[in-house]
Structures are given as structure tokens and as C-alpha cells.
Amino acid sequence: MTDRFEPQSLTQTWLAPSNPRPIVIFGAGSIVRDAHLPAYRKAGYPVAGLYDPDTETAEKLASEWGVATYASAEAAAAVENVVYDLATPPDVHASVLRLLPDAAAVLIQKPMGADLAAASEILAICRNKKLKAAINFQLRFAPMMLALKDAIAKGWLGEVVDFDAWLALATQWQLWPFLNGRPRIEIAMHSIHYLDLIRQLLGDPEGIHAKSVGHPNHDIAQSRTSAILDYGDRVRCVLSINHDHDFGRKHQACEFRICGTEGAAYLQLGVNLDYPRGEPDILEIRPKGGDSWVTVNLKGASFPDAFVGRMANLQRYAAGEDAELVSSVEDAWNTMALVEAAYQSSALPATQLQERP
Numbered sequence: 001m002t003d004r005f006e007p008q009s010l011t012q013t014w015l016a017p018s019n020p021r022p023i024v025i026f027g028a029g030s031i032v033r034d035a036h037l038p039a040y041r042k043a044g045y046p047v048a049g050l051y052d053p054d055t056e057t058a059e060k061l062a063s064e065w066g067v068a069t070y071a072s073a074e075a076a077a078a079v080e081n082v083v084y085d086l087a088t089p090p091d092v093h094a095s096v097l098r099l100l101p102d103a104a105a106v107l108i109q110k111p112m113g114a115d116l117a118a119a120s121e122i123l124a125i126c127r128n129k130k131l132k133a134a135i136n137f138q139l140r141f142a143p144m145m146l147a148l149k150d151a152i153a154k155g156w157l158g159e160v161v162d163f164d165a166w167l168a169l170a171t172q173w174q175l176w177p178f179l180n181g182r183p184r185i186e187i188a189m190h191s192i193h194y195l196d197l198i199r200q201l202l203g204d205p206e207g208i209h210a211k212s213v214g215h216p217n218h219d220i221a222q223s224r225t226s227a228i229l230d231y232g233d234r235v236r237c238v239l240s241i242n243h244d245h246d247f248g249r250k251h252q253a254c255e256f257r258i259c260g261t262e263g264a265a266y267l268q269l270g271v272n273l274d275y276p277r278g279e280p281d282i283l284e285i286r287p288k289g290g291d292s293w294v295t296v297n298l299k300g301a302s303f304p305d306a307f308v309g310r311m312a313n314l315q316r317y318a319a320g321e322d323a324e325l326v327s328s329v330e331d332a333w334n335t336m337a338l339v340e341a342a343y344q345s346s347a348l349p350a351t352q353l354q355e356r357p
């Protein structure tokens, strides 16, 4: 039984925790400034303080936002009855996790380490310490994505059989100095969000074909990816990702087309088109039985609202208010496995053409 299509009735927000714990942040870099702190202020989540070994950066950000700083990672990890928030470079996550008290609640920025071996190490630390640990795959909590998933759950698309991610934009990789010299960039740092979201919508694929390459105009290891996720013969799932479409705004795009057997959805991910300021997100649905596309009026954007929802779920899980921890380290390991398979595929030769006789 399908509900009548009422676009404004779609769920776009995560339930708020009734008594959020103070948050201790590790890292005072760009994502904390652009998304974590704005989100927590908007949601009214208290921030106890932050730690960054770059004390000048830490103190500047802390004074702008009126929060404390800690003199060491150990001092930050010793603050009790808090939620820890790791916004550290991926190869730092494990060393910070080792400092945290057993059974702590912790949010870890994506990716879950630099590769699958690092993800396995992080998973082992979290299991040993019984941490309530989740990865910051906040795209799952963007208002447009929560609405999309609600629409799918209500049957407005029928069975989802096609997922097409299409990006042609100019990403300013120099915003992230910690990426310099890394061997894995595009899939590990960016498309990982899409792979994670696809896993949530469609489950784990049987495998992946991928090719990820750089660009002659710069020395970032990879900035362009083509990928096909294998879901058998009912579902087509592709990513066409070009971060080097640097020819002005016209003809740039950052969009998903998700088609079901009876309806379809179109999404624009605005944040990437003018990162981190962002253009508006867009969600339009052509519902089952409808004869036109309908715009869902979004109540927020990926930055910062998706970060509000991400933290809400962790806080609620830690307080026993949510039964499921979304993107727990257990689940996120599978996204890392998909990333690893994509890089393995990219390193392999494609099917060779036969020689002309």
C-alpha cells in the first residue's frame, strides 16, 4: 500500500537527543570550522573544548567559538561523560582512539583510516575498548537523503533499479594540505561518501569495476573516477566523477538520478559545486502514479544540517534513545572494503580486445 504523495510530509531531520552530552573535538581544521562547530551550535549541542597539536590554530578557533582548548591529546581524552569527535587526518585516528576510555561514545571522520588494513586496525581498537564508535558519513543524514529514503520506504519509486551519480566540477584539492603526496585520493576521500550511501540504499554489491585516474594539469594522485557497482542483472549502478571540469559554472554538475520501477528521484548535491559555501541542495521526485516532477522543499543543507543528524544519532545511541548506530565502525568497514576493491579493480587491466586476424 503506497501513501498518497505528500512531498512536504517526508522526514528530513533526525530526532534530537533529549540530553546531549558535551562534545570534545580532536582537530581544529577546516571541517571543524566549516561544519562541526556550525552544526553543533545550530543544534544546541554543547562543545566542551578542542585539542589540536597546532596550538595557534586551536586557540584561534576556540576563541572564535568560545570553547576551551586542551594542552594535550591525553588531557582531552581524560574529560569524562562526553562524546568524542575525531576530525583528524585518517592516519591519526587510531592513535587518538587508543587514548579514549573504554566504552566511550566517539564519532570518527571519514575515511576510517587510509586503507582497509588501517580500517581493520581501527575496528579492532573499537572492539577491544567496546567503544560506541561511528564514522562521519554524514551524507546519509543530509535532509535530502533522509527525505529520499523516506520516499523509497513509502514505495513512491517502486523497486530501486538504477543509481547514477554524475559529477563534473572543479574541486580545490589544495584546501586539504594533508592530502599532498597521498597515493589514494578521489575514491578514498570523496566518492567514499557516494559508495557508503549506495550501500545504505542498495546493500553491498557483489563487486565493483573501477578506474580512477589523475589529470595532466596537476599532481593529485586521482581526481577522476568511473565505476560500475555490480548488483546483478536487476540494478544498474554507476559513478561518473570528474573533479577537473574547470571551465566555468556552466555545464558543471553534481547530481544523482535514482530510478525505481514506478518513480524516480533527482538530487543536486549543492555543497560540492561551491565548496564549502555550497549551492542549494535539490530533491525532485516523480512519484509512482504521478504525471509530473515535484520539488521537495528542503529544510536544510548538507553543511551543516547533515552533521547535526550524524551527531544526533550517536548521542541518542549512547543514551539508549536510538536502537541502531548508523554507520557504526562495523558497518563502515564494509564501505572501506568497497573502496579497497575499487582501487584493486583500478590497478587491474580491463578486458583485452582480440587482435585482428
Ligand SMILES: NC(=O)c1ccc[n+]([C@@H]2O[C@H](COP(=O)([O-])OP(=O)(O)OC[C@H]3O[C@@H](n4cnc5c(N)ncnc54)[C@H](O)[C@@H]3O)[C@@H](O)[C@H]2O)c1
Pocket (backbone or CB within 6 Å): 026, 027, 028, 029, 030, 031, 032, 051, 052, 053, 054, 057, 073, 087, 088, 089, 090, 092, 096, 109, 110, 111, 136, 137, 138, 176, 177, 178, 189
Ligand atoms: N565528512 C566530510 O564531508 C569531510 C569533509 C572534509 C574533511 N573530512 C575529514 O576530516 C578530517 C580533517 O579534515 P580537514 O579538512 O579538517 O583537514 P585539515 O588539514 O584542515 O585539519 C586537520 C587538523 O587535524 C590536526 N591534527 C593532526 N594530528 C592531530 C591529533 N593527534 N590530534 C588532534 N588534531 C590533530 C591538524 O593539526 C589539523 O589542524 C579528515 O579525516 C578528512 O578526511 C571530512
